[in-house]
Amino acid sequence: MTLIKSISGIRGTIGGSPGKGLTPPDIVKYASAYGTWLKNQSAKDSFYVVLGRDARVSGEMVSSLVAAGLSAMGINVDDIGLASTPTVEMAVIDKKADGGIIITASHNPGEWNALKLLNKYGEFLSAKDGEEIVNIADSEAVIYSGADSLGKVRQVEPFHKKHIQQILELPLVDTNAIRKAHFKIVVDCVNSVGGVILPELLNALGVNETIQLHCNLNGIFPHDPEPIPKNLSEICREVIDKGADLGLVVDPDVDRLAIVNEDGTLFGEEYTLVAVADYVLSDRPGNTVSNLSSTRALKDLTEKYNASYYASPVGEVNVVSEMKRRNAVVGGEGNGGVIFPELHYGRDALVGAALFLSHLAKTGLKTSQLRNSFPDYHICKTKLTMDHEFDINLLVRQLQKKHPASEIDLADGIRIDMEKEWIHIRKSNTEPVFRIIAESGNEARSETLVREVMDLLKTL
DSSP, X not given: OOEEEETTEEEEEBSSSBTTBBXXXXXXXXXXHHHHHHHHTOOOSOOEEEEEEOSOTTHHHHHHHHHHHHHHTTOEEEEEEEOOHHHHHHHHHHTTOSXXXXXXXXXXXXXXXXXXXXXXXXXXXXXXXXXXXXXHHHHTOOOOOOGGGOOOEEEOOOSHHHHHHHHHTSTTOOHHHHHHHTOEEEEEOTTSTHHHHHHHHHXXXXXXXXXXXXXXXXXXXXXOOSOSGGGOHHHHHHHHHTTOSEEEEEOTTSOOEEEEOTTSOBOOHHHHHHHHHHHHHHHSOOOEEEETTSOTHHHHHHHHTTOOEEEEOSSHHHHHHHHHHHTOSEEEETTTEEEOTTTOSSBOHHHHHHHHHHHHHHHTOOHHHHHHTSOOOEEEEEEEEOSSOOOHHHHHHHHHHHSTTSEEEOSSSEEEEETTEXXXXXXXXXXXXXXXXXXXXXXXXXXXXXXXXXXXXXXX
């Protein structure tokens, strides 16, 4: 059993002993610590939090415990039920709430769940705030309310229709162009909340036909829910069999978007952000941001528009912070996470899909042709389970010997930059593993770079 506390929230496998998995005592403990932190932010008399969850099987149980913990703290809860992560983020802003909690383990398999914690801006907490909440939980510095001052828990109307409406109102979302394109699209929503909101969005955008794969809300994932190539073979076949123009895949909480070309090949999760950025920059040139593990194609594209690209450490909160600092017009992460500040500062597969379809419709290109219009890089990713700590300085010294002319950045793990290629080694925020990512203009070369680092890590 696993329990991970990071900038991605409190995440773990369901069951086991308290402190070793995401058990009921742990859920109440961290919800209460969050409530304490929230109350420490202001001298207000009353507070309220927006609560939403994805469709995974444990979601209702976890959500009810979180609501009870917050109520016991005297905090009011607006429970919007089944909702995507970006929908909850936008609901916090719209309702002027003091914060929000999303019950989702994002791309992790069904045995996982998590508490993703938001501030009053509908954004993930900073590392400093997250650390403070963990310290509160560990010190048990929590004071619960008496019977006469418990918080109220309200089941409120779903927010997804308002989310869709705000996407439709964006000037860059061109429903006329999408309608005229007569798109036929296959969607795979892994039996989670995307099954409600994504088909509804596509219908509102004017998509001619939507073919639904795994759009039930039973939370039983038909395959590993992370939208990466090895998990997308079914939708690739379906796109070809149905003669569709493209396929769209979202993860269980709908903050990541993967695209399938009309010929059944993959657009590439790294290129979701690149394509959306191309569309945004063509209308309003400005700076862009992605994380250190994302393709350099975004940098090349941004410079083509005479703007500046910046990289941040991995993690949505880090990308958002850098985007604000650089006044970026678009940004995100190379895992299919698009952040469009004109809507809100959060990864949002829905606005990503709307902007992508607007771009595709206005170019008149096939999906594969649009992909081929961008600089071609190849990323290789793998992960290595590490059951003990090792001396990272030793790894740095070994890599410096191997790549003496390269720049090494230690802002987030180890990033080695060579001419037109790079390697990034970092500890995951969401799993007990090290991630090794490399990018080059040649797929075989990327695989070689990853393999060399894997071999080195194993010897250390």
